[in-house]
Amino acid sequence: MQIDRCFSSEAIRHFQGDFAYLQCRQPCHDELISNHEIVQKLHENLLPDLNIPADLIPRCDICSWPLVPWIRDDTFLEGKKWREEADNHRRFLRRHLIENEDRLLLLELGVGEMTPAIIKLPFWELAMKNENVTYVCINTEKGSAPLHLGNRGVYINEDIASVLTETCLLIRR
Ligand SMILES: [Zn+2]
Known part of the structure; x- marks a missing residue:
C-alpha cells in the first residue's frame, strides 16, 4: 500500500x-x-x-x-492486471537498458531467501548481463553480494530505515 x-x-x-x-x-x-x-x-x-x-x-x-x-499460492490469479504489470515491467527494462542505455540501480530491500526466483535471482541476472546495472541489497540478515557481480554488487548489512535515512541526509547536503 x-x-x-x-x-x-x-x-x-x-x-x-x-x-x-x-x-x-x-x-x-x-x-x-x-x-x-x-x-x-x-x-x-x-x-x-x-x-x-x-x-x-x-x-x-x-x-x-x-x-x-x-x-501468491497454488491458485494465484495471474490475470489481466498481473499480465499488464508484467508487460509494463518489460517495457521499462527495454526502454532504459536497451533503447536509452541508462544506468539502473536495483535496490533490494529486506528480501528473504524463501523465494529467490522472484526478486533476488532476476536482479542478479540483470546485473550480471548489463554493465549499466548495479545491484544493492540492504538487509539485516548476514550475507554478501554475489562475487561475480564485482563492484556492481553491494550488500549493506544494516537496518533499511537507517540506511535510507542516512542516504537522504547525504543527498540533501
Ligand atoms: Zn468464482
Whole structure:
C-alpha cells in the first residue's frame, strides 16, 4: 500500500499479489475485487472470539467459492492486471537498458531467501548481463553480494530505515 502512494500504477509490479484485492478461490474468472469495504464490514462484525460470522465470508458472485486474498499460492490469479504489470515491467527494462542505455540501480530491500526466483535471482541476472546495472541489497540478515557481480554488487548489512535515512541526509547536503 505504501508503494502505491509513491508511484504510478504503471511503475508497480505486484508480482506476488496485493492484500488490497481478493480473487475467486478457483479462480473461475479474471477479476480482482477491492477488499476495502469488505474488510471494514468484517471488522465491524467480528464475534467475541474474533471469528467472523460464516454468512459474511466473502464469496464469488459467479461460482460461490470463497474469495481469498490476491496473494501468491497454488491458485494465484495471474490475470489481466498481473499480465499488464508484467508487460509494463518489460517495457521499462527495454526502454532504459536497451533503447536509452541508462544506468539502473536495483535496490533490494529486506528480501528473504524463501523465494529467490522472484526478486533476488532476476536482479542478479540483470546485473550480471548489463554493465549499466548495479545491484544493492540492504538487509539485516548476514550475507554478501554475489562475487561475480564485482563492484556492481553491494550488500549493506544494516537496518533499511537507517540506511535510507542516512542516504537522504547525504543527498540533501
Ligand atoms: Zn468464482
